[in-house]
Amino acid sequence: MNRREALSRVSLMLGGTLSAPTLLAFDRWNQMTPESRVNSPSILNEEQREIMARVAERIIPKTDTPGAIDVGVPAFIELMLREGYTKPVQDTFLTGLGDLAGKGFLTASADQQTTLLKQVEAQTLANAKAGSVSFWQLIKELTVWGYFTSEAGIKSSFDYQPIPGKFEAIKIRPGQKDFMYGNQV
Amino acid sequence: MNLNINAQKAQTYDAIVVGSGMTGGWAAKELTEKGLNVLVLERGYEIKHVEDYKTAMQDPWEFEHRGKITTVAAEEHYASMFFSAKEGSQFNFTNDKEHPYIQKRPFNWIRGYHTGGKSLIWGKHTYRWNREDFLANTKEGIGIDWPIRYEELVPWYTYIEKFVGISGQAEGLAVLPDSTFLPPMAMTAPEVHFKKSVAQKLNRPITIGRVAHLTKPQPWHTAVGRASCQFRNRCTRGCPYGGYFSSLAATLPAARSTNRLTILHNAIVKEIILDDHDQKAKGVRVIDQNTMEVREFYAKVLFLNAGTIGSTSILMNSKSARFPNGLGNDSDQLGRNLMDHHLAVGARADIEGFEDDYYFGARPGSLYIPRFRNWGNDKKRDYLRGFGYQGGAARADWSRGSTEPGFGADFKKRLTQPGPWKMSLTGFGEVLPDPNNRFYLSPDKTDKWGLPQVVFDADFSANDRAMRKDIMNDGAEMLEAAGFKNVTTYDNPAAHMGLGIHEMGTARMGKDPKTSVLNKYNQVHTCKNVFVTDGSAMASASNVNPSLTYMALTARAASYAVAQLKAKNL
Numbered sequence: 166m167n168r169r170e171a172l173s174r175v176s177l178m179l180g181g182t183l184s185a186p187t188l189l190a191f192d193r194w195n196q197m198t199p200e201s202r203v204n205s206p207s208i209l210n211e212e213q214r215e216i217m218a219r220v221a222e223r224i225i226p227k228t229d230t231p232g233a234i235d236v237g238v239p240a241f242i243e244l245m246l247r248e249g250y251t252k253p254v255q256d257t258f259l260t261g262l263g264d265l266a267g268k269g270f271l272t273a274s275a276d277q278q279t280t281l282l283k284q285v286e287a288q289t290l291a292n293a294k295a296g297s298v299s300f301w302q303l304i305k306e307l308t309v310w311g312y313f314t315s316e317a318g319i320k321s322s323f324d325y326q327p328i329p330g331k332f333e334a335i336k337i338r339p340g341q342k343d344f345m346y347g348n349q350v
Numbered sequence: 351m352n353l354n355i356n357a358q359k360a361q362t363y364d365a366i367v368v369g370s371g372m373t374g375g376w377a378a379k380e381l382t383e384k385g386l387n388v389l390v391l392e393r394g395y396e397i398k399h400v401e402d403y404k405t406a407m408q409d410p411w412e413f414e415h416r417g418k419i420t421t422v423a424a425e426e427h428y429a430s431m432f433f434s435a436k437e438g439s440q441f442n443f444t445n446d447k448e449h450p451y452i453q454k455r456p457f458n459w460i461r462g463y464h465t466g467g468k469s470l471i472w473g474k475h476t477y478r479w480n481r482e483d484f485l486a487n488t489k490e491g492i493g494i495d496w497p498i499r500y501e502e503l504v505p506w507y508t509y510i511e512k513f514v515g516i517s518g519q520a521e522g523l524a525v526l527p528d529s530t531f532l533p534p535m536a537m538t539a540p541e542v543h544f545k546k547s548v549a550q551k552l553n554r555p556i557t558i559g560r561v562a563h564l565t566k567p568q569p570w571h572t573a574v575g576r577a578s579c580q581f582r583n584r585c586t587r588g589c590p591y592g593g594y595f596s597s598l599a600a601t602l603p604a605a606r607s608t609n610r611l612t613i614l615h616n617a618i619v620k621e622i623i624l625d626d627h628d629q630k631a632k633g634v635r636v637i638d639q640n641t642m643e644v645r646e647f648y649a650k651v652l653f654l655n656a657g658t659i660g661s662t663s664i665l666m667n668s669k670s671a672r673f674p675n676g677l678g679n680d681s682d683q684l685g686r687n688l689m690d691h692h693l694a695v696g697a698r699a700d701i702e703g704f705e706d707d708y709y710f711g712a713r714p715g716s717l718y719i720p721r722f723r724n725w726g727n728d729k730k731r732d733y734l735r736g737f738g739y740q741g742g743a744a745r746a747d748w749s750r751g752s753t754e755p756g757f758g759a760d761f762k763k764r765l766t767q768p769g770p771w772k773m774s775l776t777g778f779g780e781v782l783p784d785p786n787n788r789f790y791l792s793p794d795k796t797d798k799w800g801l802p803q804v805v806f807d808a809d810f811s812a813n814d815r816a817m818r819k820d821i822m823n824d825g826a827e828m829l830e831a832a833g834f835k836n837v838t839t840y841d842n843p844a845a846h847m848g849l850g851i852h853e854m855g856t857a858r859m860g861k862d863p864k865t866s867v868l869n870k871y872n873q874v875h876t877c878k879n880v881f882v883t884d885g886s887a888m889a890s891a892s893n894v895n896p897s898l899t900y901m902a903l904t905a906r907a908a909s910y911a912v913a914q915l916k917a918k919n920l
Contacts, residue, residue, distance in 0.1 A: 224761070282757065319409075319411065326710075329711035332535055332581040334542075342767060343766055343768050344710060348582060
């Protein structure tokens with residue numbers, strides 16, 4: 166079995182929820198020592214960093230519960246990006262940020278930002294090609310994963326049950342949150 | 351001189367067991383309980399039950415990179431990637447980079463080199479073989495006839511089941527004989543509906559998976575320190591409750607309590623030492639995996655339980671004037687007839703409705719659909735044997751957000767609630783014994799310890815491929831019978847032999863020494879004090895998970911070995 170086959174297998178296992186570059190990124194991150202992480206050069210300038218954080222916050226905004234920025238998603242994304250992804254994938258990501266910068270994303274109102282991102286999402290869906298990864302897909306999956314595995318994200322989103330003690334079929338209660346068992350890792 | 355004799359004495363035991371996994375644990379338990387002083391040789395590092403399950407109680411945010419599967423697997427864990435793709439348990443799977451092997455044809459060799467072996471990471475589905483499984487070879491003229499029948503294993507099945515603790519539902523099916531059960535696990539609402547629909551429309555029985563979990567611990571379970579399953583489904587990290595059966599939680603503690611057990615870790619068995627006088631095994635030569643030091647240990651009887659490929663490799667590597675092609679290999683069957691179960695093929699569906707239904711707890715099991723093809727009144731298929739399915743219905747969780755369209759406050763809120771129901775079925779198909787599906791030892795490539803690397807030369811057959819079509823179609827048909835939506839089938843082209851982690855058959859048992867390596871008691875035909883009681887011994891594969899049968903054969907062989915020792919026949 167070769168590397169690509171192994172990768173396809175993982176995404177198959179996950180029902181294909183993550184792009185191959187993201188899987189790769191988690192890998193590289195895993196292999197880095199904490200020191201080398203701190204010392205690895207940044208690939209985002211201030212403006213790009215700001216846009217990335219704002220997009221993450223639009224995907225999972227602060228409501229009555231913490232948002233992406235509150236739980237540290239931007240730092241998570243940047244770390245992944247900086248140390249995990251191959252250059253072509255980094256470039257895809259940076260191009261995506263650049264497009265948003267060109268459209269005045271940072272100075273736009275919250276509603277305008279949402280409209281812009283809806284366009285990005287629609288374009289991504291329209292241009293989806295098997296085997297290629299898009300800016301939107303990358304930032305969305307990293308935001309979702311970073312948020313729903315963070316302590317604040319889990320505790321404010323779910324009915325966290327690390328030790329259920331039993332298994333039974335039940336009827337759902339109104340407003341029932343997802344039971345989170347923490348076994349996804 | 352005296353020194354020598356004393357040294358030899360210190361390295362002498364009544365019995366040596368090679369391997370501490372599923373069957374090694376049982377051999378150790380049975381032999382110590384019958385009064386023997388036993389040395390267990392484990393090639394891997396030591397894992398202490400409970401205290402070394404470092405990640406068992408960790409929360410997701412405590413994992414450095416949030417438990418994401420990584421392609422460390424792609425680099426270092428090729429084979430086990432499919433299973434070890436979680437940060438919480440990756441270290442319990444042997445690293446292919448450090449333990450290389452050669453794939454003449456693709457083969458996924460998944461290993462657990464540590465105390466407890468793969469019993470730490472097994473799937474835990476536990477089924478008896480049926481009567482026909484032992485008769486199929488002889489009826490169809492495939493391979494060789496089994497030297498034993500179902501009836502001979504029944505008391506041993508019963509004995510093992512009691513100690514292991516198997517949760518399940520008695521159904522009275524000939525195709526899937528009942529075990530001695532602890533209370534069954536519950537089905538989810540769509541699973542109950544699925545079971546009813548398939549029974550009504552297709553007349554196929556479905557039962558809850560029979561898994562080695564304590565749903566109601568008995569005194570003999572608590573006596574070795576085990577407790578109820580907590581339904582965390584974090585099993586492959588190691589279970590601090592001993593909720594599922596493993597060597598670590600059950601058989602090794604039982605053996606230890608006799609005070610007749612010695613376990614040596616980091617001890618890679620290089621070869622069996624043969625006594626030239628009487629053509630019996632004297633002991634084994636062992637390499638320390640860290641220091642490279644070579645030592646010898648001696649015993650009256652040897653049990654090989656190193657896993658199918660491991661045990662067979664040791665026999666192959668034990669060459670002498672009497673056995674130039676490997677110990678006990680007069681038949682040239684050593685390494686041949688390599689089997690597994692073929693999987694990574696099945697069907698999936700979306701389920702509409704059941705919005706009010708949910709479940710509490712993470713169930714470490716699934717449904718089980720017993721074999722129905724080439725069985726009973728089924729019209730003869732264009733392949734031999736059959737398959738079963740594992741699978742179930744669950745609600746999607748937050749990770750659906752990676753691919754679900756949308757973003758923002760509503761999207762966020764939606765992901766905090768249980769998602770739509772989905773169902774999937776995975777087939778487990780029987781692979782036939784074929785002398786050309788084999789592995790052998792490389793003539794020139796060695797590992798870090800100077801031992802020859804294993805070369806795999808095996809693949810699925812036309813029989814398997816024909817069966818996979820039925821696995822997909824029948825799976826889809828059942829999902830449709832239940833009225834589920836968007837039914838799709840899958841057959842992963844990346845699935846190769848080995849992925850089932852049920853590799854077996856490479857030192858098969860049989861009646862005739864000309865065509866088999868072992869006799870009906872798992873005893874090497876031509877070297878009576880060597881027993882091989884792991885998957886190596888299998889003359890065919892059935893389609894059910896094999897561990898229970900390995901364990902039953904082990905207890906039976908241990909009982910026989912002790913009787914033979916007492917009768918001075920070894």
